[in-house]
Amino acid sequence: MQIETDVAIVGAGPAGLFAAFECGMLRLECVLIDALSEAGGQCVALYPEKPIYDIPAHPAIEAGDLVASLERQLAPFAVPRLLGRRVESLSGLRGAFRLRTDAGDEVAAKAVIIAAGAGAFGPNRPPLEGIESFESTGAVQYFVRRRESFRGRRVVIAGGGDSAVDWALSLRDVAAKVWLVHRRDRFRAAPESLDRLDRAHARGEIEKVVPYQLHGLTGENGVLSGVTVATLDGEIRTLDADRLLPFFGLATDLGPIANWGLQTGLHTLIPVTPSTLETTLPGVFAIGDVATYPGKLKLILQGFSEAAMAAHAIHPIVRPEQALHFEYSTTKGVPVA
Numbered sequence: 001m002q003i004e005t006d007v008a009i010v011g012a013g014p015a016g017l018f019a020a021f022e023c024g025m026l027r028l029e030c031v032l033i034d035a036l037s038e039a040g041g042q043c044v045a046l047y048p049e050k051p052i053y054d055i056p057a058h059p060a061i062e063a064g065d066l067v068a069s070l071e072r073q074l075a076p077f078a079v080p081r082l083l084g085r086r087v088e089s090l091s092g093l094r095g096a097f098r099l100r101t102d103a104g105d106e107v108a109a110k111a112v113i114i115a116a117g118a119g120a121f122g123p124n125r126p127p128l129e130g131i132e133s134f135e136s137t138g139a140v141q142y143f144v145r146r147r148e149s150f151r152g153r154r155v156v157i158a159g160g161g162d163s164a165v166d167w168a169l170s171l172r173d174v175a176a177k178v179w180l181v182h183r184r185d186r187f188r189a190a191p192e193s194l195d196r197l198d199r200a201h202a203r204g205e206i207e208k209v210v211p212y213q214l215h216g217l218t219g220e221n222g223v224l225s226g227v228t229v230a231t232l233d234g235e236i237r238t239l240d241a242d243r244l245l246p247f248f249g250l251a252t253d254l255g256p257i258a259n260w261g262l263q264t265g266l267h268t269l270i271p272v273t274p275s276t277l278e279t280t281l282p283g284v285f286a287i288g289d290v291a292t293y294p295g296k297l298k299l300i301l302q303g304f305s306e307a308a309m310a311a312h313a314i315h316p317i318v319r320p321e322q323a324l325h326f327e328y329s330t331t332k333g334v335p336v337a
């Protein structure tokens with residue numbers, strides 16, 4: 001697909017979605033591009049049913065509901081999207097950029113906002129033979145999208161951090177059986193969660209399988225019938241589970257963005273000028289988790305504020321002939337074309 005627009009937004013997580021809204025409020029056209037098949041970034045892909053407690057004016061809101069609200073807010077602008085497409089390359093200069101996706105789309109834009117979070121993220125997969133065939137049927141999953149889908153299941157959860165412990169505690173109410181496998185006998189989770197885990201273990205609601213590591217999977221045609229685990233001494237146990245949830249963190253890789261000359265610092269971050277969110281490439285801006293500057297907090301609310309600042313900084317690039325008068329939304333309403 002060929003698209004010509006004012007602003008190309010790479011990443012449709014909460015920061016990218018709100019940036020699209022802020023562009024709309026300034027009458028800038030934009031396109032949203034995301035490697036995932038649906039918008040929402042980490043909120044939708046990783047924790048849609050978890051409540052978030054630090055979104056201003058929402059004492060608690062589930063991550064999926066937050067994204068649904070962002071979508072409702074953005075709806076009047078009918079922003080085009082390229083979903084399931086990873087942006088591979090960025091070329092050109094301020095006022096005339098060209099982006100290409102892995103599906104062969106070409107986007108011409110006057111400015112670019114990179115809202116790529118932790119990059120086109122993916123889970124760290126345990127190196128188990130044949131695991132792919134169980135992923136495609138949902139027998140092995142890396143994120144809990146719908147807690148209900150585990151009702152009556154026999155679930156092995158692997159990992160020693162907050163996600164593993166929190167999901168073990170949550171799924172014990174719906175699953176027929178929950179094993180929690182960790183290679184050490186100590187877990188790294190919030191003290192309150194650890195107390196709850198100990199109590200659940202004592203009551204037989206969760207079986208801690210420690211110190212064990214994942215060793216293999218049994219089953220056929222994507223139907224899981226068992227998970228084998230082993231100690232470092234080679235002692236093997238088979239757990240007759242039909243679901244495996246490995247929580248070994250996320251592989252955060254900026255992927256192709258690391259080659260765009262944005263002076264990516266340590267890890268996967270793009271340094272920006274805090275007052276404009278502009279990167280070292282004039283006309284290219286970065287917001288949300290991917291952007292860094294002194295005092296940066298990786299919080300959704302910070303991404304929202306950065307989205308507003310970046311859109312205002314971009315306006316003179318796209319409309320050099322028009323002075324931008326700062327206005328409240330209460331004054332101008334939602335300027336739908």
Ligand code: FAD
Pocket residue numbers: 010011012013014015016033034035036040041042043046047051052053054085086087088115116117118119120121254255256257287288289290298299300301303
């Ligand atoms: P993301 O949400 O990471 O979205 C980035 C998007 O960019 C992704 O969809 C990705 O596919 C896409 N992308 C990347 N590279 C490309 C490319 N080359 N081409 C196309 N698309 C690309 N924050 C809070 O404020 N409060 C909380 O309570 C909170 N709890 C959390 C709990 C969990 C379990 C997790 C994992 C995170 C939590 N966070 C919380 C953090 C919050 O989710 C992030 O700060 C937020 O998602 C960052 O938004 P973003 O839009 O910058 O990036």
